[in-house]
Amino acid sequence: MAQNLYGPGVRMGNWNEDVFLEEERMKDFLEKREKGELLIQRNRRVKKNLLRPMELSVSEDGFVHFGDKVILVNPDHPSGEEAGMFLEGDLCLCMSPDEVRTQLLDDMEIPCGVSAVQTIVPTGRNTFTILRDHRSSDAEGQVLRYGQSFCLGIAAGLECKTLYLSSEHRTLLKSSKKSWLQEVTLTDEVSHLNCWQATFLDPQMRLEHEGFPVKANEKVIIYHRHTNRALAAHRHLFLRTYFGKEVEVAAHTHLDSHRVEKPKNHWMLVTGNPRDKSATMLDLPKPSAENTRAVEQAMGIST
Known part of the structure; x- marks a missing residue:
């Protein structure tokens, strides 16, 4: 009669250990997949949240209001004293989370970095909301004026909590990564460091425009x-x-x-296109009258 001659003291071969380790890896993989903790699942959730399509606010009177959803665009301009590579086209201010931390955690890092990217399509990572200063009594829907304090908020993370565009003085331990100038980040803390103001583009006309409404889709200094x-x-x-x-x-x-700000300081608060909810005012074609005038000037025809 056959008997089991193996006991706890019998050593297993390496081939058997490899089988057991592979089974443990498979169990761990299936458990993480059920909980949604796999790296590819985290990346899909983050990108789905940040790249979700957004609708910008439509300005009926041509001005920017508190509560409006806009994108901040640095208009295209030729290179100046910069040497080497130079990114052309309209650049949009965007949220730029840390790559490693985003892959490890579902939530956004605080503070979160910002950058400029060559796109004007409104998404979750570049659509900002014009918010009032927490110390003021401005109501939502009121017109934003030159010299008036405002905040720029953006919904981030799976919980869509609000982050505010913030900045503070440069120090030896805190500055921008490449230029070593004053850093701009996104933070969830409400403070005076979140406040910005729009300034008229022409410095000779700034005093005259102080307190006037800020026009949408036109160049300003922030x-x-x-x-x-x-x-x-x-x-x-x-x-x-x-x-x-x-x-x-x-x-x-x-x-x-x-003593005039260079084009790298020029920004536009771009609103939505009333004809297409998924487009911006920058997507509108130029009026035919402007095209005709340009052709006439090129041909030397005076009108």
Whole structure:
């Protein structure tokens, strides 16, 4: 009669250990897949949240209001004194979460970085809401005026909590990654560091326009209230982000020889297209009258 001669003291071969280890890996894989903890599942959730399509607010009177959803666009301009690579086209201010932390956790890092990317399609990572200063009594729907304090909020994370565009003075331990200038980040803390103001583009007409409504889809200068530094897009300084190669955004006023802000400090608060909810006002074709006038000027015909 056959008997089982093996007991606990019998050693297993390496081949048997490999089988048991493979079974443990498979159990661990299936358990993580059921809980949604796999790396590919985390990446899909994060990208689905950040790249979800958004609808911008439509300005009926041509001005920007508190509560409006807009995108911040740095208009296309030729390179100046920058050497080397230079990103052309309209650049949009976007949220740029840390790549490693995003893969490990479902929630957004605090503070979260920002960058500028070559797109004007409204998504979850570039659609900001014009919010009132927490110290003011401005109501939602009121017109934003030049020199008036406001905040820029964006919904982030799976819980869609609000993060605020913030900045503070540069230190030895805290500055922008490439230019070493004043850093701009997104934070969930409500403070005076979240306050910004829109300034009229022409410096000779700023006093006359102080207190006037801010027009939508036109160039303005956005200054940080606490440090008096202008928001800037550095098209020649590239960053590696979770979504690929993008350019740095910092808070620094770049002035030319006439003490006028350079195009890297120019921004547009772009609203939605009333004809197409998924498009922006930048997608509208130019009026035929402007095209005709340009052709006539090129041909030397005076009108």
